[in-house]
């Protein structure tokens with residue numbers, strides 16, 4: 001999985017180490033896609049919180065999602081997202097948040113989280129990147145600020161900075 005994310009995201013991204021750290025934390029689910037017994041895709045769910053008015057709510061984030069470059073564009077990412085949302089739903093998770101392309105995730109069960117009354121954990125999200133999937137145990141009162149687990153902050157993996165933020169349009173990751 002480490003190698004897969006290194007190849008999918010590139011050498012400059014801390015994603016392999018992020019995955020290692022998340023696996024040691026609470027409420028994680030890892031799903032892999034295999035082709036001929038080779039792991040070619042991986043998606044991870046991990047526990048985060050929603051700071052709602054009545055109480056904190058246990059929610060998840062879907063991150064990271066990676067598919068080996070030579071296996072991209074064959075529907076593997078789509079299937080991993082669908083299976084991850086189904087797994088979260090079975091676990092009774094009401095909401096799954098992520099930061100990603102609205103073009104990609106908007107067709108795969110996610111919607112603009114700000115439009116649904118949620119607040120992002122950072123001002124450094126590109127336009128439209130803050131997204132949510134509302135699952136069957138979601139209830140109307142569950143609104144508030146999405147709070148990442150410490151691991152995402154430790155790796156500075158929340159939002160973008162500098163040129164990357166400036167250059168990020170709504171169609172990019």
Ligand SMILES: CC(C)(COP(=O)(O)OP(=O)(O)OC[C@H]1O[C@@H](n2cnc3c(N)ncnc32)[C@H](O)[C@@H]1OP(=O)(O)O)[C@@H](O)C(=O)NCCC(=O)NCCS
Pocket residue numbers: 008009064065066067068071072073074075076077078079099100101103104171172173
């Ligand atoms: C993004 C990623 C997981 C998609 O996986 P995949 O198996 O290629 O996706 P699928 O084959 O299911 O879907 C292909 C679609 O994704 C789109 N897509 C691929 N990369 C994209 C990107 N960076 N931004 C937006 N859309 C992207 C393709 O244009 C195609 O669109 P279509 O459905 O309108 O034809 C894969 O390209 C990847 O690993 N990228 C590098 C890591 C990354 O950016 N992960 C996402 C972090 S939020």
